[in-house]
Amino acid sequence: MQTLHWDGSVIKAIDQCLLPHQEVVLSLDDVDGLIAAIQRLAIRGAPALGVAGALGVALSARLRTGDGRLDEEAVRADAERIASARPTAVNLRWGVTRALSVLSEGAAAVEAEALRVLEEDERVNHDASSRAADLIIDLCPSRPLRVLTHCNAGGLATAGKWGTALGAVFELAARGAVESVVVDETRPLLQGARLTAWELGRAGIPYRLCVDSAAASLMKRGLVDCVIVGADRIAANGDVANKIGTYSLAVNAAHHRIPMIVVAPESTVDEELADGDLIVIEERAADEVRSAHGVLVAPADAEAFNPAFDVTPAELLTAVVTERRVMARAALPARVR
């Protein structure tokens, strides 16, 4: 099963809100439907959003072509709505921009460019995760490894079946270097418990779930050799926006001298932003916190903070790895030098 694909006229996407209990494939045949799917996180994950952005423009170009004439202005308006459907992941606008770049050549050219974005995705993520695996093998003396990950940066966060951070885990497992994975459940939307657990189970890699706040205690107990996460936007200086909770993990990993590695495609790097303070953080509905998997748990009138992401300063990270480079920090933790 592929997370995202294009069947020639519609976008097919696994509905990630329904996993792990139901495997439903959405058929998205208009731009509004795509935007709604992105906003309710049926499609999520920075690399997948890049592909969805490109495919969305291809869909728009197809729908906005009549009598052999493409309404470029209408496509550009659709493209802007898609690109701004969620504010933090820069990949969404990157994918939209890629597809728009050939708009003047017509709908077929846009579709071809979107398909290139789709095809590149899996290769790029393989390259990034393979490079991350090499680095982790170098950094972490103990073997097999107990790896901790947060949220889902697996195949479900990309168009394909591999992933970025979880791709590195798959790569390490293929090399016989993984004992087990600690999976942060990742409240509020439980992408760890629902999606990462599902992917690891299918891959036959042993894992144990934990509540997010237990990760630090597991580090203290010596049960974590390495933390591997994805990214939603990386500033030019290496500061990383990722799922809420990543920053807390980074502070704790640094405190315990445990390497923390970010794996992401270059399309996640936003060279326009000098540092992470400039990254816009999406604040989502309080209902996500008041509820757990659709069940109200708190008082119905409770207010909530619900930032979808946080920003981790580069100096807390051991390395940021893409398909092209390792943005390593000057000061690796003492234990991993």
Add this chain to the structure above:
Amino acid sequence: MQTLHWDGSVIKAIDQCLLPHQEVVLSLDDVDGLIAAIQRLAIRGAPALGVAGALGVALSARLRTGDGRLDEEAVRADAERIASARPTAVNLRWGVTRALSVLSEGAAAVEAEALRVLEEDERVNHDASSRAADLIIDLCPSRPLRVLTHCNAGGLATAGKWGTALGAVFELAARGAVESVVVDETRPLLQGARLTAWELGRAGIPYRLCVDSAAASLMKRGLVDCVIVGADRIAANGDVANKIGTYSLAVNAAHHRIPMIVVAPESTVDEELADGDLIVIEERAADEVRSAHGVLVAPADAEAFNPAFDVTPAELLTAVVTERRVMARAALPARVR
């Protein structure tokens, strides 16, 4: 509404598993029912467990008296089962031991001693929380304060209506020193979202919920002036076992130079234990993590780490406050000296 009381023959307890949506009072008329209520966390919170332990022995002594004769051996067996119903909170055994100390004087004496434990609870917690409020006023220059708390150390964690850590918040609010409270939801059993939110709402103190992993990010954004939590067991050196997630908060509070204060009765201090490494940590069922408020969220066969508590070393805490003393650390964070 009082969390726990004794009506002369049965223990009455608010069923904390059903809050905030249902307010149901349990009538516990035998020891097995009490133990089951403690194990499923219908009765929870270290101070409340102390009172429940004492009342449980009173209940046993009443039931084990026939024809004017008290079966001491049977009461001692019941008492041991109550005291070991949960391993981490030392208060449970402390309360049992208090009531047992007068066993040779008969059931009426045991009942009277248990009622003394009950009556002392609210006064002791008032004293501890008032002392903590004094300290926090001294330590935190900004006013009004944005306080963060974890789990529930309110009236619901004690026999009465006041609490320990949340008692300090109530005390600070009564002095006009609280702007608002950040409430960690406290997965897996959501005592923050369910119980602390409910108590703060009833008290009319503004609060906002957050997922546990967001606390660090809120500290980084300057939205937290002070962290106040309770304790389940305190070692002689000041190391503190408390709800899972407390350790992560302590590491983050230290990193951000935010004072972190523990408030608890002296009955939580276990002078027998030299340090926190000796504290037994209860590992609870994986189902609590696989599910959220009774709804399965993860794959049904997912394994999980589910430690109910973690241990925070004394050096990460600003102070541990009881009704008798402030166990202050030598090294207060620079910002709060």
